[in-house]
Amino acid sequence: MKRLALILVTVFSAMFMLVGCCGVGAAPKKPLVVYYTWSTGENTKLVAETIQKKVNGDICEIKLVTPYPKDYSAVVSAGQADLKTNDKPALEKLPVDLADYDTVYVGSPIWFASYSSPLRAFLLKNDLSGKKVIPFCTYGNGGPGRFFDDVAKLCPNSTMVQGFSRAGAAAKDALEGEVSAWLEKNGLL
Numbered sequence: 001m002k003r004l005a006l007i008l009v010t011v012f013s014a015m016f017m018l019v020g021c022c023g024v025g026a027a028p029k030k031p032l033v034v035y036y037t038w039s040t041g042e043n044t045k046l047v048a049e050t051i052q053k054k055v056n057g058d059i060c061e062i063k064l065v066t067p068y069p070k071d072y073s074a075v076v077s078a079g080q081a082d083l084k085t086n087d088k089p090a091l092e093k094l095p096v097d098l099a100d101y102d103t104v105y106v107g108s109p110i111w112f113a114s115y116s117s118p119l120r121a122f123l124l125k126n127d128l129s130g131k132k133v134i135p136f137c138t139y140g141n142g143g144p145g146r147f148f149d150d151v152a153k154l155c156p157n158s159t160m161v162q163g164f165s166r167a168g169a170a171a172k173d174a175l176e177g178e179v180s181a182w183l184e185k186n187g188l189l
């Protein structure tokens with residue numbers, strides 16, 4: 001009888017340790033949606049918020065210490081120049097700890113057929129190794145261009161998932177359905 005009690009105590013202790021140490025049985029971590037948006041239409045922000053609601057995630061915006069000007073020619077010059085450096089633009093500290101997330105959605109408007117300089121700076125600054133990374137973007141007339149390949153190049157040790165893209169000016173009422181279909185197709189819901 002004593003032996004049986006000892007065995008039971010040992011088995012239960014081992015189970016408690018497994019749950020405590022390894023998170024077995026713990027609730028899955030929330031995904032995080034990180035995005036940059038520049039235009040007054042906030043096209044990428046709208047997609048980011050739609051994803052966040054569908055996946056019940058946390059969300060945060062990539063913000064510049066000194067925001068880009070709102071003038072189109074000025075942002076073209078500044079964005080192009082910053083894409084040639086590895087430390088610009090300077091970003092504000094994120095209000096979340098990336099260590100708390102295993103899945104990170106990363107979104108940007110398309111700039112010069114690829115990511116915007118702020119998303120590039122975010123990916124250069126933050127190591128997303130070992131995480132699931134899911135890119136999304138909005139574009140003008142040119143489509144996503146090299147965006148998905150370029151994001152993957154900056155996340156060499158992440159698991160990349162098929163991303164989402166749409167024209168920024170496309171009908172807003174179709175957005176929810178498009179996002180749901182994409183999330184379902186990729187097993188993200």
Ligand SMILES: Cc1cc2nc3c(=O)[nH]c(=O)nc-3n(C[C@H](O)[C@H](O)[C@H](O)COP(=O)(O)O)c2cc1C
Nearest residue numbers: 038039042043044109110111112113140141142168
């Ligand atoms: C600096 C800059 C460069 C851009 N380059 C492209 C491009 O190469 N191809 C494209 O289709 N759209 C381009 N656009 C348009 C944006 O990608 C598009 O309007 C996007 O939906 C804006 O998203 P936002 O509202 O989140 O800033 C560019 C816009 C800016 C400001």
